[in-house]
Amino acid sequence: MWKVMMVAWIALAATVQPAAAESGPVTPATIQSCILAAASAYREPAAILLILLNVEGGTLGVVSQNTNGTVDIGPMQVNQIWIPDVAAHWHATPHATYLALRDSICANVEAGAWILRKGIDEAGGNFWEGVGIYHSHDPDYKRSYLRAVLGQALRLQALARTETGPQAEHAASPQAGRTQLAGN
Numbered sequence: 402m403w404k405v406m407m408v409a410w411i412a413l414a415a416t417v418q419p420a421a422a423e424s425g426p427v428t429p430a431t432i433q434s435c436i437l438a439a440a441s442a443y444r445e446p447a448a449i450l451l452i453l454l455n456v457e458g459g460t461l462g463v464v465s466q467n468t469n470g471t472v473d474i475g476p477m478q479v480n481q482i483w484i485p486d487v488a489a490h491w492h493a494t495p496h497a498t499y500l501a502l503r504d505s506i507c508a509n510v511e512a513g514a515w516i517l518r519k520g521i522d523e524a525g526g527n528f529w530e531g532v533g534i535y536h537s538h539d540p541d542y543k544r545s546y547l548r549a550v551l552g553q554a555l556r557l558q559a560l561a562r563t564e565t566g567p568q569a570e571h572a573a574s575p576q577a578g579r580t581q582l583a584g585n
Contacts, residue, residue, distance in 0.1 A: 431507075432454075432506060435507040436450045436451055438511070439507075439510045439511045439513070443514045444518070445514055445518065449532065449550075450513065452550055452553050453477065453513060453532075454476055454510070454513075455553045455557065456549050456553045457477050457513075459475050459476040459477060459509075461475055461476055461503075461504065461505075461506055462504055463503075464503060465478065467480070475502050475503050475509035476510070477509050477510060479509060481499075483512065484498050484499055487502070487516075516535060517535045520534035520535045521534075530543075
């Protein structure tokens, strides 16, 4: 499991780089720290946040237009309709919330984890229904999204199996996983 997550954090760091160079690079350690903090805060497996980041495929600093006239913001593709609720949760202004969602990997992941927790709670604790709700309440969209989540989980697992090199081998050892967690 740790091998899968380490390989995925490294691969993900290359895809979530900020659009603006002045924001600086996002490292695998930064992503790991953000994911682990959000997972702990909202009682979710870190692996699902990592998978959702990969499924959503957003980029730090980028806002993506949707066909319904709304926009998705940053790596977790947080839809603009969530801005008022996230702002209230953070005790922030909507504008400050928008900027944080767009420009901060940790803020974006934290908001995504909070939205996922709301979905799981709405689903009465049904984890997979909550993951589907993270994307949509429409049954067809949820089903399609859950297929994408499964596909991404299988892709990351296969990537970890084929990854070679000292870092992947170190990350695969049970002791390495415990050491990494203890340091965070």
